[in-house]
Amino acid sequence: MSKDRAILGIDGKPLPVLPPDRDVRVWAKLVRVMFYTPGFLALLMLKAGEPTGFGITVELLMLSSATAVVAGLFVGSQAVGGGTDHPSKIGVWSGSLVMELLCAVPFLCAVPPLFHQLANSELLHVRAPGAEDISLGVSELLPAVAVLPFMLYQLAGFGTLSYVVSKPVNWAINISVLVLIIISYVSNRLNNFHAEKMFVGLLVLIMAVAMFHGVLKLKRMQEDYTDRCPAPQEKERKGKKEKLHSEETA
Numbered sequence: 001m002s003k004d005r006a007i008l009g010i011d012g013k014p015l016p017v018l019p020p021d022r023d024v025r026v027w028a029k030l031v032r033v034m035f036y037t038p039g040f041l042a043l044l045m046l047k048a049g050e051p052t053g054f055g056i057t058v059e060l061l062m063l064s065s066a067t068a069v070v071a072g073l074f075v076g077s078q079a080v081g082g083g084t085d086h087p088s089k090i091g092v093w094s095g096s097l098v099m100e101l102l103c104a105v106p107f108l109c110a111v112p113p114l115f116h117q118l119a120n121s122e123l124l125h126v127r128a129p130g131a132e133d134i135s136l137g138v139s140e141l142l143p144a145v146a147v148l149p150f151m152l153y154q155l156a157g158f159g160t161l162s163y164v165v166s167k168p169v170n171w172a173i174n175i176s177v178l179v180l181i182i183i184s185y186v187s188n189r190l191n192n193f194h195a196e197k198m199f200v201g202l203l204v205l206i207m208a209v210a211m212f213h214g215v216l217k218l219k220r221m222q223e224d225y226t227d228r229c230p231a232p233q234e235k236e237r238k239g240k241k242e243k244l245h246s247e248e249t250a
Contacts, residue, residue: 009230015249016221019163022092025073027099034068034103041114056197057117057188060110064103065205071098074215086226090218097160097214101207104150107182110202112144113188164214164221173210177203 007015044059078091089248153159156173162170187196 010163013228015229016225017163018218018221018225019115019160020097022096024075024078024092026084026175027092027095028072030099031068031072031095033076034071034099034107035065037065038063038068038103038107038110041110044118045125055164056184056193056200057110057113058104060200061114064110066108067098067106069103071095071103074098084224086219089226090215090222091197093163094215097164097211097218099160100154100161101214102204104238105207106204108147108150109184109200112181112185115143116189117199144181144185147178151178160218161210161214164217173206176206180206 015054021074038061042058042065062208064243072095074091074095077088079088100234151174154161161173167175180199184199184203187199
């Protein structure tokens, strides 16, 4: 695709608005970050040896790490030049959608209870004689602030999701993400782990459905764009024919 995309197709109708071209190298590096970071944190929590309070947190971290591998497969399928097909043209967009919804969201959901469990782990913190147990209080919520720039990223139109769903749906999905993360964290702090699993499961289900819808819609949009937008070579040939025709009739 050219840098300056056509707005109207050969039939005179508006073409689909596709996401901008992404830098494959940046997303490939992000895949590595999203694979190693949650995986390391999950192993650290297992090392703490206190599974009662963070069972679902480990699962979220492992989901984030494992999904990064799948996102890397999508990013790696991106191709330019000869031999491209419709799926190979949307590899980076699909990979970014997978990372946004099934890597970043589970990771952000796991971070607040992760910090609470690690900060209060008796196995990780050997108390010195006479040391006082100081509660972190409200400061434990500081890691949860990371969800706010993610919301800004999505709602301001930086994310790929905004290109595959309408604006109201985009707002509804992201507000649901924020609400479910808050509720699941509160459930974790209240030791209501059954409720936490239910809300986290609902969050992951919404992200999975949005991801499937987004990838399939991106493919349909790319097919529609390619079918109704002439290739640069065809445009050039048509321009030459029109120029010759105008010279002959002059």
